[in-house]
Amino acid sequence: MIKAILIFNNHGKPRLIRFYQYFAEDMQQQIIRETFHLVSKRDDNVCNFLEGGSLIGGSDYKLIYRHYATLYFVFCVDSSESELGILDLIQVFVETLDKCFENVCELDLIFHMDKVHYILQEVVMGGMVLETNMNEIVAQVELQNRMEKSEGGLSGAPARAVSAVKNMNLPEIPRNINIGDINIKVPSLSPF
């Protein structure tokens, strides 16, 4: 079981949090801080598993994380999950984001937290892995987006237009900070 999925940046700012077990909001923030503290002090060339984290889990739980450019993707899992499997799953998730957002960068996650959630929901459900096949995930996400668009129809048009205008003057968004080399792979892991 996956107990929590956290995405935060190099400064510990949360970009997505998904707990599969209830924690009150302040506890959630504390967990994020603790996890960031644990993860951020590790070099990039050490292993991606981390025991401990007193707030979340216990002896049966592990933090499995990956660091892409400015973002940390942290999964807290128990012993029923395969460590390398989860590492791969993170990779699948990030690659899916890359496909859905077309060259994903941190800003996509910042401004479209809801969409990231919808994508994640096709990968993990209720703490259990739902789908590991990237094409299937992307297909489902796109079908749902298409449905949303068709529902929007005419009444959604003005809002979309306004939003497009608003986005037009966004000089501060540099599109080129992408998430970094997402092709780092665990050696000799065959894709699912």
Next chain:
Amino acid sequence: MALKIVKGSIDRMFDKNLQDLVRGIRNHKEDEAKYISTCIDEIKQELKQDNIAVKANAVCKLTYLQMLGYDVSWAAFNIVEVMSSSKFTFKRIGYLAASQCFHEGTDVIMLTTNQIRKDLSSPNQYDTGVALTGLSCFVTPDLARDLANDIMTLMSHTKPYIRKKAVLIMYKVFLKYPESLRPAFPRLKEKLEDPDPGVQSAAVNVICELARRNPKNYLSLAPLFFKLMTSSTNNWVLIKIIKLFGALTPLEPRLGKKLIEPLTNLIHSTSAMSLLYECVNTVIAVLISLSSGMPNHSASIQLCVQKLRILIEDSDQNLKYLGLLAMSKILKTHPKSVQSHKDLILQCLDDKDESIRLRALDLLYGMVSKKNLMEIVKKLMLHVDKAEGTTYRDELLTKIIDICSQSNYQYITNFEWYISILVELTRLEGTRHGHLIASQMLDVAIRVKAIRGFAVAQMATLLDNAHLLTGNTQRNGICEVLYAAAWICGEFSEHLEDPMQTLEAMLRPKVATLPGHIQAVYVQNAAKLFATVLQKHEGETDSQAAQETSQLLIDRLPLFVQSANLEVQERASCILQLVKYIQKLQQKNVEVAEEVTALFAGELNPVAPKAQKKVPIPEGLDLDAWINEPPSESESEDEKPKAVFAKEEPKHYRSRNTEVDEKELARRREVRKQEQANNPFYIKASPSSQKVYDAPGVEHIPVVQIDLSVPLKVPGMPMSDQYLKLEEERQQKEKAERKKKEKKKKREKRGKGRKADSGPESEEDITPAQHVDIVTEEMPENALPSDDDDKDPNDPHRALDIDLDKPLADSEKLPVRTHRPEVLKSPAEDRVSESVPPETKKKSSKEKKEKKKDKEKDRKRSKEEKKKKKKHKEVEEELLESQPEEPVQSEETKEAAAPPTSTSAEASDLDFWLSSAPVPPAAQEVTVPSSAVETSSAAVPESEPDEPKDTEPEDTKSSKHKKKKQKKEKEEKEKKKKKRHHHHHHHGEAGGEDSVQNGTVEEEEPLPPMSNYSVLAENSFIKMVYDIQGNHQDESKVVVSIIFENKSDSFLKSMEFNVLDSLNSKLQRPEGAGPHDGLTVPFQLPPGVSNEARFVFSVQSIVMPQKLKGTLTFIVKSDESSTHEKLDFKLHFTCTSYLITTPCYSDAYAKLLESGDLKGSSLRLEGINMPFHHLLARICFHHHFSVVERIDSCASMYSRSIQGHHVCLLVKTSDQTVSIDAKCDEPSLLGNVLDELKQTFSKC
């Protein structure tokens, strides 16, 4: 209207959307909180609008704010509103918000049930999908119960997208509503072979998750999983299955044998590291499970270790980490194979990655031997010095202590070395583990007698240099060590070289800065030292020195008398007075030393940590009984000040108890020993430990070879190293000696916990430097051996420990979709059911107890209603085959309809599969006939578990070979089983279940078996017993169940049942039948067999009991002849039979009584000498009541008639007299019920 919509959407253009909010927050970095609070105000405004799009937008923003740590639960209702929007776009936003912030305590969740149900059955698969995803995050026990059936239906949805989600969410449903597991399991199992790989993977996922917690229930799935493992190509699925096998093998070693080969193949063939790693892990699990039985799997171990070595040597840190992790599993059973890789592991200790270092440390724990302990610890000590960062250093420290103290100090050959290590560890700055070191010092000094002299010397030095430890306030953790040092010096002061110096050290003014509990030990042990010093001086007749010592104490102790710490103060003032008195005596030249030492005489034995827990409660001692009756409430107020004081004192005790009171304990123990010695009934413990100590042969152990001129070091200088050298020399010397002598001395076993032959053989030659007399820990006599207190009673998975192989009972089914689960309509009769009693209506209100009752009620009721409900919904199709629609229903058909997954078939399948040749497809083919044979006797399943398992495969095999003789035998066996089964039916099932339902069983003595069936009529051919029960659905119908038992040797057929209707009660006959026609009993009875039939009667008034005359006609057919027979009977409809067990909650009950609509009556029963809970159980069982509340020997009970009369009882008992006060809205009914109650108890 249209204008309004347009206006709404134009307004919306200028609302902030999520992107605007994010942008705004980013632009207000300085006053973020303020900005967000204005945004929240805006959101609140938006939520007030009618436009759902505006609301959804607001909710979306809230979801973002929730991530930033803002509590948004205040908007829960709005979230529900958005969830129920008909548009997918908004629905999705709503469900996302709900999944982020709803939890079991969110009360609006109750409102979502119907909305979720609607979405689940939506024609749009994405509506369903979004609802499932959301539900998976916030499912509650209520939702799980109400929706389980809907979700189960979705498991067979046409779209794989929905199927896989439905399958996955079932796990959450099981967790919240364990009763759903058994009914849903067959379908879940089906999904393992779903054509869609995603669904398959989800099913594997769920079953693995279930099986991980309760593996034994899933053993029977092993063949199926084995097939999947050999056929699947999905690595994710393979990993899960292989992990599952890892959990199953410990339970079934034969499974392990079967697995080794395919797993080894996978290890060789796969290119995926993740899969390889899990294979290795499972092979290890298999090897562990086989370790006792099969010695020749060394090839597999070698393969694993070799693969792991490759992983550890890999440059990828992840693989290194996992390699070490898996290695530690092998270590437990095959330490030797791992020990050969010691170099590699020690190398990992130097790794820059802390995770890896920690793993390597874990491994070290298992790799030490007597030979290498010192070396390894030396290396660790080096790391301690180097380590920066206290966490890792503390980890090292605990590991060193763990390693050394493991299995009762098994690997320590030289305790002097160990003590020096401990002393060296005290130099660590800022460690949290001072108490750990201290307890080790105490433990070693107490339990290893030979080391005491050395330990005392070291501790004295420590005390002398206490300023080094306490100088820095940051090093506070370590001053705990002084606690141990002071105690050891005091307790074993006879070993001190210069007690006077130590005494002085302990009374330095600086001591007053130490924590209170340490000071207390100082003071107490100063007194012990004082006694020793006195004795010494008096021995030398140096009265001058003795008096000086007394003076020293008198000078220094006042400092402690002023201490703010109560314990210190008390001890100090006691001792001060004592010393003053002694001084007086000394001035008169009286010899006091002996008397003073007597104060502290006595030997101390260590007590096992669990000893206290294991003291059995003596017979006849009731710990819950009051010693003095508690004062009434009014009194207690006056006594409040007293109570406060009394409360505070134990608190004080607790904090000291564990640490300080050792001396106190010793004293008490001494007193107890004295008492015991005087008590002729007390069996004294044999002083075995002393014996070993004095045993001959001790002298031969080369204690002398250690040059005790090993200087007493000033702490701060590492000294443990020299032991390493010494040890080497000693070992060499010993070897040489031994060679010369060629004499083998048998080592005696020391200490209980030590395993003589656990280490490698070469170790046997190492004799310890000291005679290590490890005193075994004391346990109370009659200690209870078992302690199962490791299990966490709160683990939700405990509830899922359910036997899945048993066939489904009729009562087990998911609540079917209805408005209120209690009100189960009977569509067959197309009646509008009457409303439930008011108290059950509000069942949605919390309290688990209530739910439980509901469930129980459902279960019970469903027994009767099965036949009516059965056409109701899809579940039924699964559970039951179609049955005749007539009101008469036979038990036979029910049983035949049980799903074919009978225990026996499963069990034999598994056995067969495990014992057969390793070709899986062949094995499975063979099992088909065997299961067919088994299912032919489908009526037997319940008695099956009684059969010894081992006979099963034989049976199936023999039947396969069709040897007639054996077949015959088997048939006989089945017959027997059948008989047993029926016996079981009346008593076990009916009695047991009902009594449990009423909640009276608790932990009291077991109830005698009860049966509601009473004899209807009997002759030489047939016996009829019957029971009458009503149900809520129909206020004018009761069901009479009659069991017909054939007592003759002939066949009974053409049974016809008829009664003479009265005006009030009529037998329901099928349409078209005349009012006097009999009903055919739908079965025939072979000799010795019994079966049950049910007949429905309609009644009008239920306030009076009724008797109906009737006849049963049947044909007795034997080999030569057949005769018509007839049996008359009288059906007695008691008023009780119109009552239905209905749970009632105490508040509703109270209201009912207050309402004043009920009329009372009462009853007294004399000479009842059965336990109260039996009495209650009887009332519940025979008269269909339920207990509302029970307080001691008083209980309130409730029942309800089929026509809605409330019957309340208040049952009180004292000395064989039972008084029952009853209330009911119908006095004559009440009177009759009371009469019947009286009758029930007059019978016994």
